[in-house]
Amino acid sequence: MDFLRPASWEEALAAKAEHPTAVPIAGGTDVMVEINFDHRRPEYLLDLNRIGDLEEWEVGEDSVRLGASVPYTRIMENLRGELPGLALASHTVASPQIRNRGGVGGNLGTASPAGDAHPALLAAGAEVEVESVRGSRRIPIDAFYTGVKRNALAADELIRAVHIKKADGPQQYSKVGTRNAMVIAVCAFGLALHPETRTVRTGIGSAAPTPVRAKAAEEFLDAALEEGGFWDNGKIITPSVAKQFADLCSAACNPIDDVRGTASYRRHAVGIMARRTLTWTWESYRGTAARTEGVA
Amino acid sequence: MRVNFTVNGRKQEADDVWEGESLLYVLRERMGLPGSKNACEQGECGSCTVRLDGVPVCSCLVAAGQVEGREVVTVEGLADFAKQRAEHGGCASGACGTSLQDAQQWAAKGQDSQTGEGTELAPIQQAFIDAGAVQCGFCTPGLLVAADEMLEHNPNPTDADIREALSGNLCRCTGYEKIMDAVRLAAARQGEAV
């Protein structure tokens, strides 16, 4: 095994181009477990810790450019307003120690369906900025996950940042595990209301081979909200609408039975989380809407 | 490969490090600092918690090569670290304003004691002993580092704050009640001292 220690992003890209099998390591929270448990012996480890740029973020007009290695702790502490869904998701990641090291780039690189950040990214809308010596490109989050623990990266590419749309409405995130802290998701659900476009986006984790959106549920809800004039009248969402949305979210799952949970439970739990997060976000939106009206 | 870094205020050099080695392994097997514990080596138990540039991390998940040029504080250096912090009015880590130079001026004492009697302890260490928070003691070093860091930022934690801050540290002996007592005790003593 060789340990590559690029001092700059350019050096890192050059190293990755020269050694396409090199495994990038940043927070180490996935890679080191595999090494400690003898599950993996990469030829090269490519350390990204020395590239300070990866731990920085910029809040732009419409989106946040989040460096791949910004630790979850920082996201929780600093980006709660701009990225509420991701901040909530960050808070559910493992333990304080892990949140101090791990970042979204690791979740995306590993592309495990159980990665905590995915549902929040899917719901918010995001693009992954990847780069190689050949150049830079942005991959829409919907096209990023290509299979179980597989993503759209080419062998010579590294993840540099994620561009996440700033919240224009309430967002929620919920994750089921069989312990009250430090637990891998049995399944997870992210929901974002986008009042500007009058749309709703979702993200489901650990309930399909890849993180997925419940698109049929989103379309149903978009239509129901529009039809009922909910965005304007700020009414409580009718239970039948919430139930159908929840059922469609369950139906979007394609889960397996494993040691963490049954497929049947995962479908069930995603439905419950969908209904609850819809209630929470909508109540929040109504509150905001009401206040806005009051001021106007 | 060779790795140079600072541990408990002392510059250290490790040679012939296998590239897959963790910081935890280097501390325990190459630096003679076995205080950080190897309970799960997968980031699920917190027994190996150290401060890396001031931040609590699982040393089992830090590749040795990643600590090149960086600063590590382990349980062995905790008492001196806390003392330094007290003398500098708040915080000994670079993250809280102490300069790198300051941080490098202190070093952990040698280990010449067999019984540990007369050893100067950090307040959190003393509180763990006094409250009965130590049984087998294997989780203790990691908990101490984590709890000490929490009290640095949050001197008056609620019970829920303590539980959240220590939720990455498993203990199998105590049922955590005495650990809660110890952290409350350390916080109360810290409050009295101010």
Next chain:
Amino acid sequence: MPTKPTTGAPTKITQGSQTKGGIGESTLRPDGTLKVTGEFAYSSDMWHEDMLWGQILRSTVAHAEIVSIDTVEALKTPGVYAVMTYDDLPTEVKNYGLEIQDTPVLAHGKVRHHGEPVAIVAADHPETARRAAAKIKVEYRELPVITDEASATAPDAILIHEGRDDHHIGHVPHPNIVHRQPIIRGDVEEAAKKADFVVKGEYTFGMQDQAFLGPESGLAVPGEDGGVDLYIATQWLHSDLKQIAPVLGLPEDKVRMTLSGVGGAFGGREDLSMQIHACLLALRTGKPVKIVYNRFESFFGHVHRHPAKLYYEHGATKDGKLTHLKARIVLDGGAYASASPAVVGNASSLGAGPYVVDNVDIEAIALYTNNPPCGAMRGFGAVQACFAYEAQMDKLADKVGMDRVAFRQLNAMEQGTIMPTGQAVDSPAPVAELLRRVKAMPMPPEQQWLAAGEAADVRQLPGGLSNTTHGEGVVRGVGYAVGIKNVGFSEGFDDYSTARVRMEVVGGEPVATVHTAMAEVGQGGVTVHAQIARTELGVTQVTINPADTQVGSAGSTSASRQTYVTGGAVKNSCELVREKVLELGRRKFGSYHPAWATAELLLEGGKVVTDGGEVLADLVDVLEGEAVEIEAEWRHRPTEAFDLRTGQGFGHVQYTFAAHRAVVEVDTELGLVKVIELACAQDVGKALNPLSVIGQIQGGTTQGLGVAVMEEIIVDPKTAKVRNPSFTDYLIPTILDTPTIPVDVLELADDHAPYGLRGIGEAPTLSSTPAVLAAIRNATGLELNRTPVRPEHLTGTA
């Protein structure tokens, strides 16, 4: 002792200064400072110049014939010093085991469970050793797996162990049954006719892991005399020694064992793990060899708690009196016997629980299967039974129409009750009182998640930080349970401990030195030994020597026995030392004061005093130039084996009791549980160290909580392979899963025991689990006949 309030105020720590750190005080651990500074040397911290690292190659299948093992490539690896298989074992003794020597040091011809050791490697770096082990080629011919009672006892079942010649084979109905113990008393069939209500239940207890945090590890150093020094974390040095020495072909005095720091045990270190492997490699290479399991290997490296199926039938009259009990308890012992016979003895003899039932027919068996070997874990046998009989008590109380606690109190045993084994309980058995106390504790406030303000604090809710509910679907439930556990080794076992106590003047002060082979695994035995020496010898300074095999056996740190038995041995040796010291005093100073001859004399505050308090001499003067030392064995009163047909016999030396009240909040839609409070009341006879007593009760309670809601080793029934050998998928409670645990300690002396004390470590683990289950049933209305409860069971999605 008062209960600890659930406020955030620090608990006051009582530190004796008037008295001198004797029994009854919460003196602090002598190893506390070393443990908080990181200097305490655990078995995985050992290091030796020039040492090698050992690695074990384990079977990848559960049941197979070994066709061939090829070590050529492994041996060629640079840095590798030795590769050993069964063929390299030095003597004819190739098996070990606690009671039945059925466990191969290295597999021979066959592997019987997933993860069985097949070969061992020593190399100069752990990674070299791992890579070399991976190069060993083992060809298996797989056999069908035996995983349950039906497959184990089928007429054509493959025998897990052929040609058994152990002392249980004569009375078991099938060679794949390790041991069977019936307990028969009264006439169950007749009594059943008088029952107005009958409740039947079938219960399942999952496989729990001890999950001690310090992994199996140790260092073997070859000696110049051909022997070996082994630094090891274990529960019983001398039992290890008896199993290790014959395999090495060495006399016991050439295998010198020293206890190194033990990172928890809970039964999981009662059997050998890497001890023999490290010694074999050290003797083969002539170099020190260190072996440290990682967490994955640890799940294969020690026995687990027996999973069990329990079939129970209870009857009661309409006024609520128990009429009869029929029970069948099937414990899965896995591939090797380990402690299975004793687990069967406990499950059967304690299967009726702490209740008066005159008509009993209980049968307990342990199976041999291809599942992971199971053996000792905190409360063994009694834990599984308690889960079942407490569920039955709730069901029966409901049928009779009585309050569940009142129903238990009505049927509670007390001093004088005759156990189903015919044994009269001859010390306090305050079962009804413990229930009363735990019920009387104040209830935790409702909806604590709203306490901080308008927004829900998710940390106080089921799901915790995962943000699954803000109160939706959350229902509170309350449950009670009580249990009974035996203390010490039972069934006629010669259960003794040895203590060497020395008294001398050091630096102008009288000092006592206590040397035992007791394994300090975290329980605080070393604290208590010092307290006993202070109380008995009137000294302040006590040195506790490291535990090793240079002194006689102290028995195992298990069965809640160490304070009773090794504590008893320390007390006894101190008393013998005291007699010698007084003799010395009489010789030196007897002529100066008549009281030397006439009065009852004590050692207090460094002086010889009369029982009236008159000082006769300074201990420094009595001991000047002399040292008094005694090494003596001490035994508790003998027990008897249970009759193999009826289970009758004076089988247990002492019983111990605890009761719990659990308050839980269940997210009934998602099936997630938060335990809000687990209150415990326990009789401890005499609290030698109250702080440690409470720590034991809270720790034991939490392990019971773990197996109620999350802890289970999952074994694939088709392959008998372990599916979750990691801390990612075998979950133990975090601090956010653990509630406040107020403890009410009762001290009713047992006159048969030293200081009246009662063993305490295990009892809280028994009743904790059924109390949590009862609370979840109370919240959900579900029957829930298995533990741990998973979200699937609460949501109908299993």
